[in-house]
Amino acid sequence: MILRPIRPDDLDQLHEMAIETGAGFTSLPDNRDFLAERIAQSCAAFEQASSEGAALYFFVLEDVEQQALAGCCAIEARVGLEAPFYSYRVGRIGHSSPRLGLHRVLQTLSLSSDHIGDAEVCSLYLRPDWRRDRLGVLLSRSRWLFMAQHRALFPERVFAEMRGVLDEHGSSPFWRHLGRHFLPLDFHEADRLTGLGEKSFIGELMPKHPICVSLLPEELQEGIGKVHHNTRPALAMLNREGLRWEGYIDLFDAGPTVESYLDDVAGVCQSRLVTVTLGETVAVSERPSTLVASTGCEAFRVIWASHAPADETLALTEEELAALGVSAGDTVRILAS
Amino acid sequence: MILRPIRPDDLDQLHEMAIETGAGFTSLPDNRDFLAERIAQSCAAFEQASSEGAALYFFVLEDVEQQALAGCCAIEARVGLEAPFYSYRVGRIGHSSPRLGLHRVLQTLSLSSDHIGDAEVCSLYLRPDWRRDRLGVLLSRSRWLFMAQHRALFPERVFAEMRGVLDEHGSSPFWRHLGRHFLPLDFHEADRLTGLGEKSFIGELMPKHPICVSLLPEELQEGIGKVHHNTRPALAMLNREGLRWEGYIDLFDAGPTVESYLDDVAGVCQSRLVTVTLGETVAVSERPSTLVASTGCEAFRVIWASHAPADETLALTEEELAALGVSAGDTVRILAS
């Protein structure tokens, strides 16, 4: 199993995955042209490796034996530079009057683009047949290895948007209350358009004045910053990396944005460079514990290593060397996971 | 030199310090009643050690030989619970119109009370005669040892407000442009009232709608979040602890609020508990490197240790044991500085 940058010839299988994920997974829509465009953007990003402008780094997890793609994930290096980017921010404002004996704190929701220019980790999907052998961890944490290795390509902060609470129809109670009065779209359509990056309607139509949270029904207030139950494991994983909810939520489902300074992310600051040595082939573990990545950009690869690292070295088997495209003596980046 | 909680009989010397600091140091005003009240609040806080409600922990640095106070510092455990608390928050909002070829980001200043409930480190002052032997570091970092030791008394986040850019008269260009149109007070008076904690006028009079930063004169825009040149060393010290500017500024001088999760602060997470052993007296170093604190609350003391710590122990001289009020075998908290 190898994680690598996506290639143009992955389009068919990416499209299969997009169909598999369904409508709820808006960043992977069943839209072949859109997916082809995303692949092209990603190829350009890996090739140019620029520290400025929008750049999408899209990765796939390849099952080399089965010649199949097992999943995908991506990093948007700087959001909001080409299409607008919006969230609500939960703020607080004191509200005091000694004469009325009043000393309260009002919570407000304000439309915000504070994340413009930040990196986003997104589009993570692992196909059901491969939900084993810690492949989810490989998919998710590989991105931190890439960012650690190519630190100059990324900004100071990174975030991830988490799916909020949805009802049994996959629709959002938050949106029904707060969104539909402003947007003449249903939840899925609004969600779909933002997935396609067509977001200027948000700045045009969503409320631009602060909204007092206490005016919302209580059940909605409770849903602010809460994740969908399916999303809890993903949230827990990101929390372990050090990403926290700092008060930003999604406009449509009130799901939390979790974020961190990139240098503080566990997967970045705990990763380190070691020298490759040749090791003997050992039995494959179901609980591998060391992620290892080659240091190239277009040639970036990540696998689970079968040996544990020593202080300054890591032994890789012949097969692993081939998978990563490295030789003994080369430098690789590892992360204990 | 011992750092310890302030006591009622310190009032005279505290008042001397307040006179010495001058009008610019608003949290230490030349107002004996106010200072006596602060001491009383602090004594109550150390005694009650409560994890709820407002609590002021006020410390002094005592020169035992000269029987003089050399400086002071404080921690406000939870701001904004009894008096209002306000800052401006620098936010961003996307502003796009494909039809006009417009894709810009507007910066706004919004009145905010987001820090309500957070801890504040404040009121640090070291008298000129004692600006030597790393006593400034002792004053400043002792607070992290106290918070680490009594973690349950403090909230998740901590911040410090830094003095912004002032002109040669000690007045603020930012205030002159943005404040005086709203407040019928001069800068020093507004500053003085907030120093006394009388801040309800801010919520009453300051602009409640967002202000577009680009409408301010350019020199003011540049001053946002910048510190007074005298404050640069203090800012650098807090930055090293891990406190960062997250976009909040002072209403009057636009100085930055630097902040962090308390558990991420270097002085907190790098401090550790060791067992005391008896060591021999050694020559006093001008560059001590280990802060050591006793673990009590009212009995909290911090000094520079003359010995370096071992893995699990720290040797203290007879004199140091006495200063800290501990004996061999007791636990102390140390911080390499």
Added chain:
Amino acid sequence: MSWVVRPAEREDVPGILALAEHASPRLTNLPPDQRRLDQRVQASRRAFDIEQGPDAQACHMLVMADAHTGTLLGTASLRVKAGEGEAYYTYRQEQLIHASHQLDVRVEVPILALTHELSSSSLLCALALSPRLDDTQRLKAQRLLRRARLMMISQWPERFADRLTMALPGVIDDAGHSPFWNSVGKHFFGRDFQDINFQAGLESKSFIAEVMPPYPLYLSLLSDAARESLAHAHRTHHKALSDWYQEGFEDSGHVDILDGGPVLSARPSAVSVIKNGTWLPVTIAHQTTPTHRLLLAGQDLARYRCSMLDVAMSPAGQVVLTPEQASLLGVTAGVAVRAVLEDGL
């Protein structure tokens, strides 16, 4: 039985207090508080006495009494400026337009915007009636108190603003809860409507408005009950609402900040009492056969008297009053009275 409307006097305070206590729903601007009412009556007395025209803070407080027994049956006030020297806050109903060129749509977003633009208008307020009046009498009393105040404006237009404002109590349920308050103010103040309404009467409503968040309220976020109650009058005031419309008032597009009740306004020139009034000279006759029902008021502001009387008209166009009627109005033969023809008789 004749009723007369006249300035409130110090000795009326106990009677006004009783009226205030019986007001349902409670009136923000007529607190059942002896000390405040005392102050108000004194201030009102000064306003009536000042010849040059009152200052902006003046509030003219009137009472309606039985002309024969002197029993107090109602009260109502007329403020020179709604803000009474402070600011009179209302929520203005507005539509923001959100247009998306991407989606090619234009959405009208209704909001409530906190404003004090009605501060400089003159305010008709604080009407309360005795509980001993029956339903028919209440309507008659409301009419007299309403028109007696408009009559004042028609006689001394220079004292009053060129915009008149009046607010009717909003919807309140039987338990005294205001759906609008529960959906808006309660979240800011954490108190019940009756508490804050009482406090607003004692302190000032402007003061309360000034600690409310200044952001526009998106109407769609209010509870259904609050939205439905918006600009609706309390059920005991539905008839009053239509009467004010008939008088020439119209919906101002504003609502009360506390209970969301309707705020009406009018230009004086559109108000029927003011448009249709005329000056008539008085003659006095002991025996008359009434032919007209007129609303009549004398020219002496300090001793203002206004009453609805059945009178005869002389061939020369004078109004023929009995000595009792003349005395009730405080007028003598030869002087002119302001008159508006009433229906009926």
Added chain:
Amino acid sequence: MSWVVRPAEREDVPGILALAEHASPRLTNLPPDQRRLDQRVQASRRAFDIEQGPDAQACHMLVMADAHTGTLLGTASLRVKAGEGEAYYTYRQEQLIHASHQLDVRVEVPILALTHELSSSSLLCALALSPRLDDTQRLKAQRLLRRARLMMISQWPERFADRLTMALPGVIDDAGHSPFWNSVGKHFFGRDFQDINFQAGLESKSFIAEVMPPYPLYLSLLSDAARESLAHAHRTHHKALSDWYQEGFEDSGHVDILDGGPVLSARPSAVSVIKNGTWLPVTIAHQTTPTHRLLLAGQDLARYRCSMLDVAMSPAGQVVLTPEQASLLGVTAGVAVRAVLEDGL
């Protein structure tokens, strides 16, 4: 030399384009763009032809021509609704009140609030004059175009709103820079005033307003030059401003969102042309000795003609026109014309 005001026709487009090109300062709502002007003239022609009354988007475009030579000397428009089906945005000058009980002060904070409340008023706009007119002629031409439009409103009040609005160009320096724009709009759009003004003419100004930040602007944060220019007319329009005041218009309290220029408004009933107009029957005589100067217009909207003429009055109160004058107005003996007495003669 007689001038006549009439509806713009297709063949007037080149002439209007020339007027638009010479307008200084450039008019937002009269873009020097052949295609747009073509469309506007056609739409205007339809508006004049519709008998039932035009829809809300109608804009009546008039031209002023030399009655003898036919030369185009000016143009001006009258929109049924200022928003022209969209929204007409202005900044409303307001005062927020910030009161502190701690400090016992009350501060009035002047702001500009983005609003479209004037959208439903009728708008007088897009006046441009030929550069060949000298200063005296310009004043006379402005007066005729102004009053010819008000005359239309007096004849067909049912077509127009009960509030009239007009905006005058704001302060612009010699280099074409608007201090208000430089202090406000430029920060949002990053473009120069002339660029956005041109674009506003091509697209729609409403569209531009809708991408402006909706927060109130604190006036104290604007540059001194912007604050000083607020609600002041461009120096070439000072006389026009006082003329509009004299006509019965008043300061609306609003200013233009782009250049901060003054926005005036009036109720039709307060406008002198509308108040003072009268219907006079026409007789025709070859020889007359003019005794009166009248602004005259016929009753046929589709062939609207308005002109200031020196005429005689018959003993029976008819207006005596020469055959040439009658033909200029498109009227025949016996019909009534709308007339307003002008000063002079």
